[in-house]
Amino acid sequence: MMDAPLLPLFILLTSLLASPILFALPERAAGLRTSINLSMAALKVALVGWLSLKVAQGVIYDLRFEMLPGLEFKLQADPLAILFIALSAVLWLITTVYSVGYLEHGPHRARFFGFFSLCVAATVGIAMSGNLFTFLLFYELLTLATYPLVIHRGDAAALRAGRIYLIYTLAGGLVLLLGTLGLWVLAGTTDFTPGGVLADVAAETPLAAQLLFIVLIGALGVKAALFPFHAWLPIAMVAPAPVSALLHAVAVVKAGAFGIMRVVYEVFGIETAQELGLTAPLAVLAGITIIYGSLKAITQDDIKKRLAYSTVSQVSYITLGVALASPIAAVGALAHLIHQGLMKITMFMAAGNLAEGLGAKRVSQMDSVGRIMPGTMLAFTLAALAMIGLPPLAGFVSKWYLAQGGLDAGQDWVIALLLGSSLLNAIYFLPMLHRAWFRDAASDKAGAPGRPRIGWMLAAPPVTTAVLVLVAGGLANAPFSPLEWTRFIVAIEYQE
């Protein structure tokens, strides 16, 4: 197979270059737009597949370009990057199909898909950033690209939500800028290096290192919806369904969680972070977020809001796994990065279908929807059960490793936390399932709406991702499963 050192760049460009073309296309050129979208998304999946093969073979990709004296724009494709790109590439393809169906007759499609592509480019850039400086560039690009998507509806409510979103994320970005500068000034490099670059600084001036940790994690915690910086996420639910799906599964919250991983593993290094005494408080904070998000989710009647609070809770599993500082927990965290994406995107697309097909936006409107839209609801059910942690679904695998990691790290409270969280998951998901499948819509004022009209472009994507949830859990030990890849990464980060 031929060797292409620019492969990471090509992967970035598939969506980065698609974006201006999509902007420029006239509104009515729907066919052309769809073919560009789909072919670029498919091309990206193919390129990512190729890249992961090469990386598994041990090829090292490292693209650099000097932006300021000593500061480089650096793209790399390490196994951790591959994990995240693979997720975003596959889910981009699926979400693109879904969006095309969802927006079939909606306004401003040129703009939507332009920013959609840009958003994916930013996510891929975040994944492949070789240093915190480059990470910052893409992190801010992600904010800018998602803002127009969040306020896509263009009404007063959307703009209000958009403003809150922008305030949170740009303020977070500004703090990240400060943290990046601090790292640059303290360590003289911002490169992501397994084992970290701050061991010397932490030994000399632990206070500065601790401050830096708080600044960086705080900044990333905004996007990762870490308590108390989570408030924007439920509000951003005004976005169209495919945007919410992407925001929750791949783009924004994951970018934050992924950043926390990079910072803990490759800026500080897990040992240094532990010595600074900062991983334990982070784990506790993640634990609080997990419980808090679940508790809030129970009280929400709006389906998307309930899912949003569920995300607040679920994404913190990743942070928890990182902060436990145990290789086994790390496996759980990384696997959950993928698993949560698959589960949550399924649920958001299913929720979008309910809203589109039946006008059902509230939990109380979900009575007997399972019988009207069995495919969609089957996918939703599968994802919900996986979230609760039913074996052998994907969510179980993550929780299993997290729990083992908790034991390994001597943090037994994690077991209780996970059990409690699963119980809460069950409390807010099972009633939805119960309504959908077992309650008659006798009280339905609108009368039986008959068969909802939902095209295959809306129906197929959630079913596909639900199948992936099943596969990721059931075949967790097969080669090239997310879990296997995760073990590969952990070996690197823990330098075993």
Added chain:
Amino acid sequence: MTLDLDMMMMAIFLPLFGAIAAFILPRAAALVGLVTLALTTGAVIALGLEVRQSGAVVLPLGGWGAPLGIDLRADGLSVAMLALTSAVGFLVSIAALDALKGADQARERQYFWPLWLLLLTGINGVYLSTDIFNLYVMIEVIALAAVGLTVLSATRAAVQAGLEYMYASILGALLFLMGVGFIYLQIGRLDFTGLMGAEPTAALIAAVALMFVGLALKTALFPLHLWLPAAHANATAPASALLSGLVVKAALYIVLRLAQYMPFPSETLLTLVGLMGAGAVIWGGIQALRAERLKLLVAWSTVAQIGLIFVAFARAGEVGLTESWKAAALLILAHGIAKAAMFLAAGRIKDEIGHDVIRDLDRAPVRPTLAQFTFALAAISLIGLPPSLGFIGKWSLMEGALVAGYWHWVAVTMLGTLLSVAYFSRVLSAFLRFDRIRTPVAEHQGWALADAAPLTLALTAIGLGLMAAPILRFIEIGYPFGAAL
């Protein structure tokens, strides 16, 4: 060698002759203007290549040479400023072809070109001068031409603003002249080399402070900014772009040169400068938040951004003063490009929608998409979001302040960033709001060739961020001053 030296003469005298020709031949004014700009740009490029190859070049006018005669000198920083002027000027000129094409704009068309070319003479003259009296003459030339451009539309508001600008400008120049006089009294020399070697006596510092106040007035540093918002907001769009993008930069450049070559004043004075800058960042931001019209908002943002540049001068105190100018230079370049783009885009939006009342922008059934997009891109650079040149400038500023342990300047910069996000998002969210109009919006309406120039500028402002390392290397050519003499 002779050829290269001529390039500096050409950069100053070509626009001067062009101005005269454009004045004599009003019908061909636009053609004369564009040809002159093309030739001047060519001269600047040739000069830039020469500087890159062999370092700073010096031309003693009339063969006299400093300290008695007048030297022209081009180093990396001068060429960067000349290049900024040529590039922005050329694109603004192209935009002006469209912006001034109206049947009722014959008068504006007639005077725009000679005034703008005269302005170019003055600006290029500033960037090539090496003595402070020559600088005085050049800033007066700039002032006259700039006031002319301000009142081009001949509305009452514009003439009133232009007159206020004139007063401020003359006063600023006279304060500068007074400072020049004092300096000559003390050291008997007016050239930079003479200044560099001078003892930093209290009297000399006072003279420099006088010059600084004059320049602060001209560049509208808070609290001497009162004339700017009205002048920049009421001029026609291409004139606003030139005024905000280029004219204030000339005075800023002189401050920058003084910072490079003057004896260190004192930590207190430097802090004072930084405080004035901080005041501008905050007050300009607040006023931009309150502005009712788009162009006024953009003008107030200029006040805030200039403040940030002065913060860059003060950011690192005595320790970092020798490096401070680089952050300031980056911010100057970034602001020049992005602000010109933004004013042109604002002008396009006003033309298409018919007004520029921010509150009612979202009621417009016509959405000039490309102009709005340009506005957003320019805002990205002005806010300082990556990877724009504005971001790089802000990064350098904050880096220096952090290294020196000056947390307050870091805080000011971050506050300024948040304020700029707040006031620009007022406009950007209006672009994206659609529920206040009944008729369907045709989003792709309003595409025009006229958007090409501002869009190019805005994309340049963002793209140049990726070129920051070579730009920094280039502006250091010929620094410090003495090295080339």
Added chain:
Amino acid sequence: MTPDLIYGLTGMAVFGIGLVGALCAQDRLRRVLALKLCSVGAAFVLVVGAWREPPGAPDPVPHALVITGIVVMVSATAVALALIRRLQTLEAEDDA
């Protein structure tokens, strides 16, 4: 007190008077005149720079500077006056 000091202080005083006028005067024409005063004051200070201990010949550079300054100031005054007239016409039209 040497003559050059007297001359220089006078220049500064004149400049100061002009400065106060330029900042405080309400009337447009007055402000132009105040600015003219400033320029005269600045010219004084420059001319003092030409002073040499007698019997040495005076330094010609400041003279050249002052002449240039005067030329610049004349054109600036002309522009300011033209603007004032223009503004008055516009105001008269608006009032009418």
